[in-house]
Amino acid sequence: MDDSLQARLLPLRQRIDTLDEQILELLNQRAATAQEVGKIKQEFDEDGPVLKPEREAMVIRRLQQLNKGPFTPEAIDAVWAQIISTCRGLESVLTVAYLGPQGSFSEQAALEHFGHAIKRLRCSSFDEVFRAVEAGQANVGVVPVENSTEGAVNRTLDLFLSSPLKVLGERSIKIHHNLMTRSGTLEGVTRILAHPQALAQCQGWLSRNHPELPCDAASSNGEAARLASEDPTVAAIAGTMAAHAWDLQIVASGIQDDPQNRTRFLAIGPIETLPTGNDQTSIILAVPNRAGAVYDMLAPLAANGVSMTRLESRPARTGQWEYYFYVDLIGHRNEPPVARALEELKKEVAFFKVLGSYPRQ
Ligand SMILES: C=C(O[C@@H]1C=C(C(=O)O)C=C[C@H]1O)C(=O)O
Numbered sequence: 001m002d003d004s005l006q007a008r009l010l011p012l013r014q015r016i017d018t019l020d021e022q023i024l025e026l027l028n029q030r031a032a033t034a035q036e037v038g039k040i041k042q043e044f045d046e047d048g049p050v051l052k053p054e055r056e057a058m059v060i061r062r063l064q065q066l067n068k069g070p071f072t073p074e075a076i077d078a079v080w081a082q083i084i085s086t087c088r089g090l091e092s093v094l095t096v097a098y099l100g101p102q103g104s105f106s107e108q109a110a111l112e113h114f115g116h117a118i119k120r121l122r123c124s125s126f127d128e129v130f131r132a133v134e135a136g137q138a139n140v141g142v143v144p145v146e147n148s149t150e151g152a153v154n155r156t157l158d159l160f161l162s163s164p165l166k167v168l169g170e171r172s173i174k175i176h177h178n179l180m181t182r183s184g185t186l187e188g189v190t191r192i193l194a195h196p197q198a199l200a201q202c203q204g205w206l207s208r209n210h211p212e213l214p215c216d217a218a219s220s221n222g223e224a225a226r227l228a229s230e231d232p233t234v235a236a237i238a239g240t241m242a243a244h245a246w247d248l249q250i251v252a253s254g255i256q257d258d259p260q261n262r263t264r265f266l267a268i269g270p271i272e273t274l275p276t277g278n279d280q281t282s283i284i285l286a287v288p289n290r291a292g293a294v295y296d297m298l299a300p301l302a303a304n305g306v307s308m309t310r311l312e313s314r315p316a317r318t319g320q321w322e323y324y325f326y327v328d329l330i331g332h333r334n335e336p337p338v339a340r341a342l343e344e345l346k347k348e349v350a351f352f353k354v355l356g357s358y359p360r361q
Pocket residue numbers: 033034037038050051052053055056059083084085087088091
């Protein structure tokens with residue numbers, strides 16, 4: 001019985017070994033080719049960016065379209081993110097800034113988007129992420145912009161207003177929260193720590209299950225986990241990456257009120273992204289305080305057949321009930337319908353800023 005099992009498995013395992021050798025050979029050919037691309041880019045523009053977000057998105061999409069399975073589209077995305085990351089890293093290693101410490105959801109988003117062959121610059125606030133990229137300490141940054149339960153991440157929206165950085169990409173990830181402690185129980189625990197966004201995403205569960213424990217804000221969920229690793233009276237809410245990073249045990253998992261809870265992150269940097277054929281454009285607008293102003297603001301979009309996928313408003317901090325509107329549109333700013341709509345829009349509004357056009361995820 002056992003022998004016949006082995007006899008059937010052996011040739012298949014030999015075949016897998018042979019295929020792996022072929023994959024390895026091809027990966028090395030790919031890496032060497034990317035290095036050649038890198039040399040040409042250098043000759044052309046010594047300080048130019050190595051990262052080409054539009055090219056990376058198109059490489060992955062093309063393969064997803066060609067794919068016949070059983071390898072899944074998600075697996076293509078995950079595997080090629082690593083392949084591209086490594087190839088890019090052989091040209092020049094990308095430094096990515098995001099809200100740390102180790103194990104934060106921002107870290108997860110940064111790794112999923114740019115792969116593991118990056119230099120990690122962990123920051124202690126979103127402000128610091130923007131500053132690090134603006135100052136050139138990092139090539140790009142990754143910041144959360146909206147959550148499916150809690151809505152906009154307001155600090156990120158406010159920082160975009162005055163930053164010269166462009167949006168280069170988006171990455172939405174599932175956010176599963178867990179309650180974790182050093183011991184794996186709540187014995188001796190006197191308070192719960194988490195980022196305010198995470199507390200808000202778990203407020204139903206917390207009020208039903210632990211109304212007795214006070215909740216305090218931490219600068220990130222990773223930081224909450226780090227503090228819990230030092231203090232047995234603290235329980236943290238964070239992702240499983242943080243539990244591994246800080247050697248914590250999970251007391252309760254999946255405690256977010258919405259099981260489908262997701263957060264959308266944006267990649268930001270000092271470069272413009274070219275059209276890929278499936279892009280999105282993010283802009284900020286402000287309108288004068290008069291009747292019909294918001295209608296006039298949106299009319300050029302409808303007139304040019306441009307779809308709006310998101311509209312968010314933030315107070316302009318003038319004390320006059322004036323607002324900035326954050327709008328996401330389908331299409332790239334260089335494509336005629338969007339270009340025309342933006343030209344017309346500019347004439348209607350009191351403030352206009354394009355945050356960037358970037359590949360849709
Ligand atoms: C190889 C290149 O450089 C980088 C690496 C890429 C890759 O490995 O596919 C794609 C785009 C760039 O970010 C390129 O520009 O084509």
